[in-house]
Amino acid sequence: MSDIRTRLRQSMLLAPTTLTLLVFMLLPMVLMAWMSVLAPDTYGGVRWKEWSLDAYVQFLYERDLDDSLTLNSDYLAIFGRSFLLAGFATVVTLLIGFPTALYIALKDEKTRQRLILLVSIPFWTNLLVRTYAWILLLRNGGLIDSALSVLGLSQGELDVLYTPTAVAIGFVYSFLPFMILPIYASLEKLDWRLVEAAFDLGANRWQALRRVILPLAMPGIAAGCLMVFIPAIGSYYIPELLGGGKSLMIGNLVQNQFGTARNWPFGAALSFMLLALVMVSLWIYTARFKRPPGE
Amino acid sequence: MQASQKLWRFRGVSSTALFAFVYLYLPIVVLVALSFNANRIATLWTGFSLDWYLKVMDNENILRATRNSLIIACGATALSTVFATMAALAMSGRRFRGMAAINAMLGLPLLVPEIVTAVASLLFFLALGMELGLVTVLIAHTVFCIPFAYLPIRARLEGLDPRLAEAAADLYAGPFATFRRVTLPLILPGILSGAMLAFIVSLDDFVITFFVAGAGATTLPVYIFGLIRMGITPEVNAVSALLLLVSMAFVALSYWLGKRQS
Helix, strand or coil: CHHHHHHHHHHHHHHHHHHHHHHHHHHHHHHHHHHCCEEECCCCCEEEEEECCHHHHHHHEEECCCCCEEECCHHHHHHHHHHHHHHHHHHHHHHHHHHHHHHHHCCCHHHHHHHHHHHHHHHHCCHHHHHHHHHHHHCCCCHHHHHHHHCCCCCCCCCCCCCHHHHHHHHHHHHHHHHHHHHHHHHHCCCHHHHHHHHHCCCCHHHHHHHHHHHHHHHHHHHHHHHHHHHHHCCCHHHHHHHCHHHCCHHHHHHHHHCCCCCHHHHHHHHHHHHHHHHHHHHHHHHHHCCCCCC | CCCCCHHHCCCCHHHHHHHHHHHHHHHHHHHHHHHCECCCCCCCCCCECCHHHHHHHHCHHHHHHHHHHHHHHHHHHHHHHHHHHHHHHHHCCCCCCCHHHHHHHHHHHHHCCHHHHHHHHHHHHHHCCCCCCHHHHHHHHHHHHHHHHHHHHHHHHHCCCHHHHHHHHHCCCCHHHHHHHHHHHHHHHHHHHHHHHHHHHHHHCCHHHHHHCCCCCCCHHHHHHHHHHHCCCHHHHHHHHHHHHHHHHHHHHHHHHHHHHC
16 A cells, blocks of 8 residues: 555656656657658748658758759768767867866865866856857957967968867867766776776886776766767857858758748758767767766 | 875876866956956957946846846746656655656756757747747756756765655654655755756756747847847957856855755
C-alpha cells in the first residue's frame, strides 16, 4: 500500500517537469521534423496536407525554370564552413584550455577555487555582450588596430572584423570556459600518485603527460570538445556580428528562412540536419565513454 | 601536492594559462572602461564620464526592455525552480523505470543547439496559433531554465543523509512535515543557487528569445542586438556593461552562497 503511495507521490512530483519538457521541448522537435517534409506556403507557413521533400532537395539542387535539377553547392559550402570554423575553434580552445586546466589543477586548494571562479564568471555572463566587446577591439580604428599602428607593427588598416578570422576569434573567446571547466573537473579527480609513480619509474615530463595524464583526462577533454563544438556549429549571432556576409553559417541560414526568405520547411529541414549532426557526435561520445557529457 | 617540485612544472603551461586569463578578461575590461568614456566616438578615450549611464536610464525603450527581461526572468525562475525542486525530490527517491529517460530529457535543453530549440519552439507556437509575446517567451525560458535549476538541487540532495528523513518519519512526522522541517532547510542552498543560475540564463538568453518574442516582448539582449546592428554608440557600451556587471554579481553571489554552506 505504502509502495503505491510512494510511486504516486514520485510521479506527481515529476509531472510538471516531464510535461513541460515533453510538450514544449520534444513535441516542437517532432513538429519541426514533420514540417520539414511539407510544402512551403507562399508567405511563410506550410501547406499542412501537401507532403514534399523539396526542402531536402533544395539543400543540394537548384530547381530551374523548366523543373530540371542542377547541383548547387552553396548550402553545402555553408555547412562545410560551419564545420570547419567550429572544428578549428574546438582545436584551438583545446590547445589553450588543456594547459590552463592543468595549471589550475596543480595549484593548492584555495588558489584553485579562486581561479575556477575566474573561469566560471565569463561562462555565465552574457555571450552577446562579450561578442560585442570584440567589435570594439577588432574594428578598424579600434583598440587592437590603434595599438598595432602606434607600435608601428601594421601597415594600413587591420581589416579583421567581418571575416572568418574574426568569427574564429569570437568562438575561441566565447567557448574557452566550456573547454577549461570539464577538463579541470577530470583533472581534479585524477589520482596524482599515478603521475608520481610514472616519475619514479623514470618517465620524463612529456611521457608522464602523454601516457598518464592525457589518457586519464580523456573524458573531460571529449566533454569539453563537445561543449565547444555544439554551440559553435549552431551559433547565430557570433557570425552575424563578427562575420559579415562572407562568413555565413548554418545559424544565419536558418534564421534567414524565418526572416526574409520565408521558407519554413527549408528552415526546419536545416535545423533538423544540424540536430542530427549534433546527435551523431553525442552518440559517438556516449558510445566511447559510456556516460553522458558533463558527468 | 608537490606543485613546488621542479618535475611538476610542465613547460608552457603557466604562460598559456596567463594568456587564457588575459584573453578572457581583456574584452570585458575594455568594454566596461569605454562605457565610462566621455567621448562620443566609442573607442577613443578622452575622459571619465557617467553621461552614457544617465542616457541609458533615460531611454524609454531600454527601460521597457529591461522591464520585460525582469518579468520573464522572475517568472521563468519561479516556475523552473519549483518544477526542478519537485523533480529532484522524486529523482532522489526510490529508483523506478524510465528514470534514465527522464534524466536524458532533462539534459536535452543543455545539449541541443539553441538555434534548433528556437526554431522548433517558434514553429510550435505558430502552429498552435499562439500570439508571440511575453507568454511564449516565458514558456520557452522556463523550459531551458529547468536543467540549470535542477542540477544544483539534485547535487545537494545527493549529499543528504537519508537517515535524517527516516528519523523524522520515526518521530511521526508525515511526508509533508518531513519535507518542510527537515529536507527543505537542508537543500535550501541548492535551491537558491539553482534559482540564481536560472535567473542568469534567462536574463542573458538571446537566440531563443529573438525567435519567439515577437514585437511586443523585446528583452534587453534582443534590444541590445538591434542597437549593435545599427552601429556602435556609447549607450550600447553602457547598457552592455550594466548587463555584464549584473550577471557577474549574480555568479559571484551564487558561488559565495554555495561555498558558505559547504
